[in-house]
Amino acid sequence: MRMERLQGWMTRMCRHPVVSSSEVFQIFLTYKDEKDWKTGKRKAEKDETVGVMVFTTIEPEAADLDLVEVEQKCEQFNRFTKAMDDGVKEILTVGNEHWKRCTGPLPKEYQRIGKAFQNLSAVFNSSGYQGESTLTDAMTAAGKTYEEIAQMVAEQPKKDLHFVMETNNEYKGLLGCFPDTIGVHKAAIDKVKEADKLVATSKITPQDKVTMAKRVSTMSYALQAEMNHFHSNRIYDYNRVMQLYLEEQVKFYETIAAKLRQAHSQFTTM
Amino acid sequence: MRMERLQGWMTRMCRHPVVSSSEVFQIFLTYKDEKDWKTGKRKAEKDETVGVMVFTTIEPEAADLDLVEVEQKCEQFNRFTKAMDDGVKEILTVGNEHWKRCTGPLPKEYQRIGKAFQNLSAVFNSSGYQGESTLTDAMTAAGKTYEEIAQMVAEQPKKDLHFVMETNNEYKGLLGCFPDTIGVHKAAIDKVKEADKLVATSKITPQDKVTMAKRVSTMSYALQAEMNHFHSNRIYDYNRVMQLYLEEQVKFYETIAAKLRQAHSQFTTM
Numbered sequence: 154m155r156m157e158r159l160q161g162w163m164t165r166m167c168r169h170p171v172v173s174s175s176e177v178f179q180i181f182l183t184y185k186d187e188k189d190w191k192t193g194k195r196k197a198e199k200d201e202t203v204g205v206m207v208f209t210t211i212e213p214e215a216a217d218l219d220l221v222e223v224e225q226k227c228e229q230f231n232r233f234t235k236a237m238d239d240g241v242k243e244i245l246t247v248g249n250e251h252w253k254r255c256t257g258p259l260p261k262e263y264q265r266i267g268k269a270f271q272n273l274s275a276v277f278n279s280s281g282y283q284g285e286s287t288l289t290d291a292m293t294a295a296g297k298t299y300e301e302i303a304q305m306v307a308e309q310p311k312k313d314l315h316f317v318m319e320t321n322n323e324y325k326g327l328l329g330c331f332p333d334t335i336g337v338h339k340a341a342i343d344k345v346k347e348a349d350k351l352v353a354t355s356k357i358t359p360q361d362k363v364t365m366a367k368r369v370s371t372m373s374y375a376l377q378a379e380m381n382h383f384h385s386n387r388i389y390d391y392n393r394v395m396q397l398y399l400e401e402q403v404k405f406y407e408t409i410a411a412k413l414r415q416a417h418s419q420f421t422t423m
Numbered sequence: 424m425r426m427e428r429l430q431g432w433m434t435r436m437c438r439h440p441v442v443s444s445s446e447v448f449q450i451f452l453t454y455k456d457e458k459d460w461k462t463g464k465r466k467a468e469k470d471e472t473v474g475v476m477v478f479t480t481i482e483p484e485a486a487d488l489d490l491v492e493v494e495q496k497c498e499q500f501n502r503f504t505k506a507m508d509d510g511v512k513e514i515l516t517v518g519n520e521h522w523k524r525c526t527g528p529l530p531k532e533y534q535r536i537g538k539a540f541q542n543l544s545a546v547f548n549s550s551g552y553q554g555e556s557t558l559t560d561a562m563t564a565a566g567k568t569y570e571e572i573a574q575m576v577a578e579q580p581k582k583d584l585h586f587v588m589e590t591n592n593e594y595k596g597l598l599g600c601f602p603d604t605i606g607v608h609k610a611a612i613d614k615v616k617e618a619d620k621l622v623a624t625s626k627i628t629p630q631d632k633v634t635m636a637k638r639v640s641t642m643s644y645a646l647q648a649e650m651n652h653f654h655s656n657r658i659y660d661y662n663r664v665m666q667l668y669l670e671e672q673v674k675f676y677e678t679i680a681a682k683l684r685q686a687h688s689q690f691t692t693m
Contacts (some may be wrong), residue, residue, distance in 0.1 A: 161669075169599075191687075194607070198563075202482050203579075209630070218456075229551060231507075232547060232592055233546070233551075234547065236546045237543070237546050237547075239546075240542050240543035240545075241543065242538070243480040243539045243541060243542060243543070244539045244540070246537055247532075247535045247539045248536075248539075250532065251532055251536060254528075254532060258524075259524075259529075262517075262520065262524060265517045266517055266521060268609075269510070269513045269514045269517045270514070272510050272513060273507070273510035273513070273661075274509065274515060275510075276503070276507050276509075277507075277511045277657070277658075277661070279503060279506065279689040280483075280503055280654055281499060281503075282650075282654035282658075284658065285654075285658065285660070288658045288661055288662050288665075291662075291665070292661065292665060295665060295669060297439045307470045339639075356633075363543075377585075380552075380553070380566055384550055384552035384555075385552075387547070388552075388554065388555065388557070388558045388693075389693055391562065392557075392558050392561075392690055392691065392693055393548070393559055393693070395540075395561070395562060395565060395690060396687060396690045396692075399683050399686055399687035400687060401564060402683050403680050403683045403684045403687060404681035406676045406677075406679045406683065407676075407677070410673050410676035410677045410680060413669050413673045413676065414673045415670075416669055417666060417669035417670060417673060420662055420665060420666045421662065421667070422666075423658075423659055423662055423663070
């Protein structure tokens with residue numbers, strides 16, 4: 154599980170266009186000894202373009218956005234991530250319950266059905282009536298089939314639901330980072346909104362206000378880029394995991410049908 | 424349900440070699456008016472060969488059984504019917520629970536899974552990101568498929584488990600008659616066991632004792648015939664109902680697999 158999640162995290166980092174090519178990530182991936190690691194770590198610690206300073210390294214190629222547009226985008230992302238957070242949590246809740254049912258009461262019930270058929274079959278076998286085995290052999294086999302189905306049901310979640318849960322857990326984590334990210338942008342927007350007052354009271358120059366607007370536009374472009382990256386990854390991830398889930402579900406139900414068909418074939422048509 | 428059970432009872436009566444050809448049963452089947460019915464009823468009421476007197480009408484073609492053999496047979500039938508009664512009741516208990524699960528929590532859970540997929544899909548649709556519909560159309564369809572499965576699960580017991588339950592309910596009723604039948608035989612056996620003492624105290628003649636032994640042998644043959652009839656019907660009935668159950672179960676799982684395969688095919692391979 155830990156290995157699987159580390160792999161998931163690594164894949165995600167490698168897919169990110171900025172993170173994957175960043176020096177500090179490359180060091181993490183390629184360091185050969187303690188010395189390499191310490192040198193890299195020290196260098197990274199001296200990096201001053203951290204936090205919001207990262208925006209100073211970004212130069213959008215398109216025209217500056219106006220404040221209203223920035224605010225709208227920010228609001229849209231906020232709404233989307235919150236709604237997706239709810240949706241993801243709903244899947245996790247429902248999935249957890251389904252997991253519990255599939256590994257607890259449901260296989261127990263199939264097992265009891267299987268046992269009940271086998272028990273009745275054993276009683277029939279004790280009848281002393283001739284020709285009994287034409288029924289009891291098939292009935293015992295049918296009972297065993299339901300016991301096999303019980304085991305299949307219990308083992309299935311690991312084969313399909315697991316991946317739906319892992320993907321949604323990962324996205325729950327990712328979505329948990331957005332309130333902070335969006336908070337930084339909102340704070341910046343609020344600052345620019347104050348600018349008129351600050352200019353009026355000569356606390357900043359009109360040029361400062363223009364610079365502030367430019368900066369918030371840059372932040373908005375960066376957020377847009379991040380969201381685009383997030384959306385494209387999300388579409389890929391959910392497409393993949395839904396396909397995997399459905400594929401395994403099809404196999405599961407087809408295998409059950411085949412087992413039951415085999416059990417059915419053992420009965421004699423009278 | 425009442426119609427179905429009446430039909431079941433009628434079929435069973437018609438299958439019985441003695442009942443089916445009995446005058447009173449024929450009257451029940453063929454009377455045309457109140458007058459026919461009353462005449463038949465009056466005639467039946469005058470019939471004196473009821474209860475244990477029915478044995479006077481039976482003349483076994485084989486040699487008399489000795490008391491030990493009669494006792495063994497009686498004991499065997501007793502053991503068998505009690506064991507079968509337990510087995511049938513176990514199936515009814517397990518079947519009832521399975522019925523409740525299939526019509527209650529299980530479809531509710533599939534419905535919730537379906538809704539959760541559809542809800543997340545609706546959130547994705549609100550992203551404003553282009554190319555979203557390649558994922559969301561398929562994901563919504565997958566969600567709807569699980570809602571369809573929910574309905575299938577809820578409706579399935581009527582198509583298969585119902586008949587298993589009806590057959591076992593019918594047998595529970597039949598088995599409930601055996602303790603009395605076997606009781607009559609046991610009482611007769613006990614009477615014959617007392618015969619030596621009764622002869623010794625001259626309460627009956629040695630010839631009476633021979634007659635008693637003959638009568639109990641006849642009763643044992645009758646019980647054997649009844650049990651043979653019961654066994655052959657039981658083998659037929661359980662064979663038929665197990666086949667029907669498995670057939671419908673196969674169809675059920677195959678339909679689910681086909682629905683999920685269809686849902687899977689709507690996703691785009693990326």
